Amino acid sequence: MSLLQIKFLGGTHEVGRIAIAVKTEKTMVMLDYGVMLNHEPGFPMHVPPKDVDAVILTHSHLDHSGAVPIFYIHGKKPLYTNKLNLDLSHLLIADFIHLSSYYLPFEYLELRSMMKSNKSLGFNDKETVGDITFQLVNAGHVPGSASVIVEAEGKKILYTSDFNTVDTRLLEGAQMDYADLDAVIIESTYADEDHAERLELEKRFVDEITDVVERGGIVLVPAFGVGRSQEIACILAAHHFEYPVTLDGMAREASRIMMNHKEFLRDPKLFMNAMHSVNWVEGWRDRRRAAKKAGVIISPAGMLKGGPAVFYMSKIGKKTSNAIFLVSYQIPGTPGRELLEKGVCLIDGKIKKVKARVEHFDFSSHCGASQLQEAIKKLSGNPKVFVVHGAEGNCELLAKWVKKEVGFETFAPRTGDVVKI
8 A cells, every 4th residue: 555645735725835745654755845925924834854854945936945944953854956956045045034024943054054955966866765766857947946756655746846838048948748647746826827929028028128228218127036137138138139238136146156057057158148248236336327327227126025126116217218127927015016006116215106117028937827738738647636836716727627628636735735645
């Protein structure tokens, strides 16, 4: 009798704090252990660290990585991820600790212990812990991102984590060709919408930017520091954009890390060209200069919740000749969403109407609805499908579609649910 269990500890019916435990009689591995970034950080269900034999981290975003240091408070667990993921996770978690005004159960000390416990795992390398074997495969989401294939008790499970099957300038899309699977845990972030066709979107984006800059305006592109900022720089380089491009905030450090791990990128030459052609902001003098001359400024935070983008916003938002082009998902309640919906933003300490032109370009690093459906249709075997990582009804929406159209047994689990495979 197979005793392979999956326990959902977070990230069900929500986007954030994803954590999944896979367990046999002898061994337990943790797939991701993230945080929910609301007004105060939310954590997944607690698991006694002594019960966990290894932590497997799929990528650096805090909703997947942010609570991993909890496992290093009293001991050391092996952490399996690739070197790029590890370095980017360190950057994001250190920033999270630095910015958190709330009590966190861990500090920099635990983060250091986590870094030292890494057992680096390249794509497609097989690793065994106890009686569980696993490997990481390219997920095409952000640099270094992986899906996980877990094998134990004669069963095979795929955890997609966040994934994208479309090639972008930065990354190759996930291939999704897996032999017979017994279970699939799949994200559903965009189960309800499709993204624009990539090349058309790129062309429109570059054309609109060129138009603003040629008239003497500045375009602020608030973007996530890891992945989106570099993608935007690569798009501009690929389209031979000739005007000044400035890179600021955490995007600089993330870009330096990626330069040390170019083997994870789809086109390292394009990436290096992009990085060598942008102006790197080194301090306030550069920042003020960038806010005065026609060109493009790429800067976190992607939802305008902090970072240098807030400074630029207060300068660039005041003039009708400028533009703010949002390229990241805007969570309801964030300044970016307020800007999109109401055209207002915090400028000089007051909520004011923004005079600059505001547009949203959907450069998502997740599968859209059609790609999620295609990925599921490609699955071989007769796997049970568990839909996670979706807000506002998206988990149920995708689960219903799979049941009806593909016929697999499908569930949208709740936090705390335990299933046997």
